[in-house]
Amino acid sequence: MWQRYKEWLYYHPQLDFYVDISRVRFTPEFVNAMEVQMERAFAEMKALEAGEIANPDEGRMVGHYWLRAPELAPTPAIRRDIETTVQRVLSFAQDVHNGLISPPDPALPHFTDVIWIGIGGSALGPQFVSQALAPLFPPLQFHFLDNTDPDGIDRLLTQLGGRLQTTLTIVTSKSGSTPETANAMKEVRHAYAQMGLEFPPYAVAVTMEASKLDLQARQEGWLETFPMYDWIGGRTSEMSAVGLLAAALEGIDIMGLLEGARVMDSATRVPNLRHNPAALLTMAWYWETKGKGEKAMVILPYKDRLLLLSRYLQQLVMESLGKAKDRQGNLVEQGITVYGNKGTTDQHAYVQQLRDGINNFFATFIEVLRDRPPREIDNPPPEVEPGIYSGDYLMGALLGTRKALYDNNRDSITITIGDVTPKTIGALIALYERAVGFYASLVNINAYDQPGVEAGKKEAQRLLQLQTQLLAILAQENRPMTLEELASKTGGDIEAIYQIVRHLDANFRINLEGNTGKPDTLLISPLQES
Numbered sequence: 437m438w439q440r441y442k443e444w445l446y447y448h449p450q451l452d453f454y455v456d457i458s459r460v461r462f463t464p465e466f467v468n469a470m471e472v473q474m475e476r477a478f479a480e481m482k483a484l485e486a487g488e489i490a491n492p493d494e495g496r497m498v499g500h501y502w503l504r505a506p507e508l509a510p511t512p513a514i515r516r517d518i519e520t521t522v523q524r525v526l527s528f529a530q531d532v533h534n535g536l537i538s539p540p541d542p543a544l545p546h547f548t549d550v551i552w553i554g555i556g557g558s559a560l561g562p563q564f565v566s567q568a569l570a571p572l573f574p575p576l577q578f579h580f581l582d583n584t585d586p587d588g589i590d591r592l593l594t595q596l597g598g599r600l601q602t603t604l605t606i607v608t609s610k611s612g613s614t615p616e617t618a619n620a621m622k623e624v625r626h627a628y629a630q631m632g633l634e635f636p637p638y639a640v641a642v643t644m645e646a647s648k649l650d651l652q653a654r655q656e657g658w659l660e661t662f663p664m665y666d667w668i669g670g671r672t673s674e675m676s677a678v679g680l681l682a683a684a685l686e687g688i689d690i691m692g693l694l695e696g697a698r699v700m701d702s703a704t705r706v707p708n709l710r711h712n713p714a715a716l717l718t719m720a721w722y723w724e725t726k727g728k729g730e731k732a733m734v735i736l737p738y739k740d741r742l743l744l745l746s747r748y749l750q751q752l753v754m755e756s757l758g759k760a761k762d763r764q765g766n767l768v769e770q771g772i773t774v775y776g777n778k779g780t781t782d783q784h785a786y787v788q789q790l791r792d793g794i795n796n797f798f799a800t801f802i803e804v805l806r807d808r809p810p811r812e813i814d815n816p817p818p819e820v821e822p823g824i825y826s827g828d829y830l831m832g833a834l835l836g837t838r839k840a841l842y843d844n845n846r847d848s849i850t851i852t853i854g855d856v857t858p859k860t861i862g863a864l865i866a867l868y869e870r871a872v873g874f875y876a877s878l879v880n881i882n883a884y885d886q887p888g889v890e891a892g893k894k895e896a897q898r899l900l901q902l903q904t905q906l907l908a909i910l911a912q913e914n915r916p917m918t919l920e921e922l923a924s925k926t927g928g929d930i931e932a933i934y935q936i937v938r939h940l941d942a943n944f945r946i947n948l949e950g951n952t953g954k955p956d957t958l959l960i961s962p963l964q965e966s
């Protein structure tokens with residue numbers, strides 16, 4: 437094992453970053469075959485970085501690598517946009533921190549809180565980075581609304597109470613038309629109005645030029661607008677205005693994030709499998725999944741700060757690789773399932789199954805060498821046993837679990853970083869972005885579109901139209917009606933109607949009588965004005 441470990445251990449000295457794939461049981465023949473296959477992935481990545489339309493289904497370039505190396509952008513205009521955005525983000529955050537940008541009421545010199553509204557790629561990166569890197573006492577308290585759940589929105593607004601008048605609201609949507617984001621924005625706006633406050637002086641937009649959100653922000657004179665570009669995907673937008681604005685406002689060193697990603701990008705550009713950390717990851721994934729998603733990727737960071745890494749990677753990997761068709765249109769149903777939480781916590785939960793149960797996964801351990809910042813000499817950390825600290829347990833648990841899994845024929849990858857810093861987090865993000873791109877090349881799919889999420893959105897729209905129709909019929913008929921009657925009058929399917937009326941009844945918008953659990957006995961009536 438030691439020989440194999442030494443043979444396969446990758447180390448980046450500038451980043452203090454290790455990738456160890458020695459506990460993945462690939463064979464020398466497989467490596468030889470992968471070296472050949474990776475040639476294509478390297479060539480495609482080179483073309484992508486040079487500005488080729490790498491997302492043909494949407495007719496777009498894929499430019500997240502330029503965000504941390506603007507000099508590599510394919511046109512001077514793109515380079516200028518990237519550089520200007522970073523400067524604008526830095527100066528906006530500084531002005532908010534020092535009160536040059538402040539709430540409209542002169543008696544309130546500083547913004548205290550931020551409500552960040554966005555979903556998917558417009559939230560997961562900022563949430564992950566916030567959890568990993570935000571200082572304990574950040575200059576602004578961050579709150580995320582990444583859903584259209586009224587209860588979640590109410591809870592936040594109630595918690596904020598009067599602080600809403602010192603709260604900046606940032607609405608993030610590349611397309612500018614995502615309904616969940618628009619709904620949360622309307623709810624928050626309503627809360628400002630209830631306090632007698634106009635929304636625009638509190639509102640910032642991050643979106644593409646000329647999107648619905650952009651037009652609204654400009655027409656109403658919102659405080660500021662930051663750009664998204666069509667060549668940045670939501671799930672790879674952490675180093676665009678999306679991730680940088682959130683991080684800068686929280687007091688996180690965004691130049692460090694960019695630098696870490698930039699250095700990792702250089703390392704993952706090396707067209708040699710054995711010396712490229714992302715290619716090593718890709719090879720390990722391919723071995724485990726047989727290039728067909730046969731095993732799930734379990735992400736186990738042994739660090740509380742990295743709790744959201746698995747959720748972040750879940751989107752990056754599954755939204756990118758989970759595709760029905762290959763690039764020639766053949767049905768392939770690709771993907772890799774990703775889940776995880778953190779160690780050692782998971783050892784008291786699902787690791788039992790990982791060790792002893794169904795062998796349908798491979799693990800990725802994330803190890804952080806530094807336990808905590810050094811303490812004053814007269815305030816040493818407590819020993820939990822003679823000569824043993826809590827951090828030693830964390831390390832022991834990681835290595836112990838890894839061995840227990842390996843001994844029971846369960847493979848794992850280990851990524852080790854010196855510490856959780858903007859630089860290492862930037863590098864981690866860049867490493868996975870690249871590995872996802874390489875893997876997509878190997879399995880011949882487009883990693884940069886997301887046609888599947890459209891289907892659910894269309895169905896949701898159809899159901900909302902059906903609901904509007906139902907309410908209109910109930911109001912017009914003004915009498916109790918059965919499900920069958922409503923189905924025949926709307927042409928809608930009866931199960932959908934049943935589900936809609938149950939929801940309307942629970943929210944006091946219609947009356948249901950005869951609800952004995954048997955849908956056929958139901959009578960549905962409009963709510964009577966009292």
Ligand code: PA5
Pocket residue numbers: 555556557558608609610611612613614617669670671672755886
């Ligand atoms: O990665 C993606 O493309 C998606 O997850 C999007 O980020 C998500 O759907 C939100 O889209 P938008 O930013 O347009 O509101």
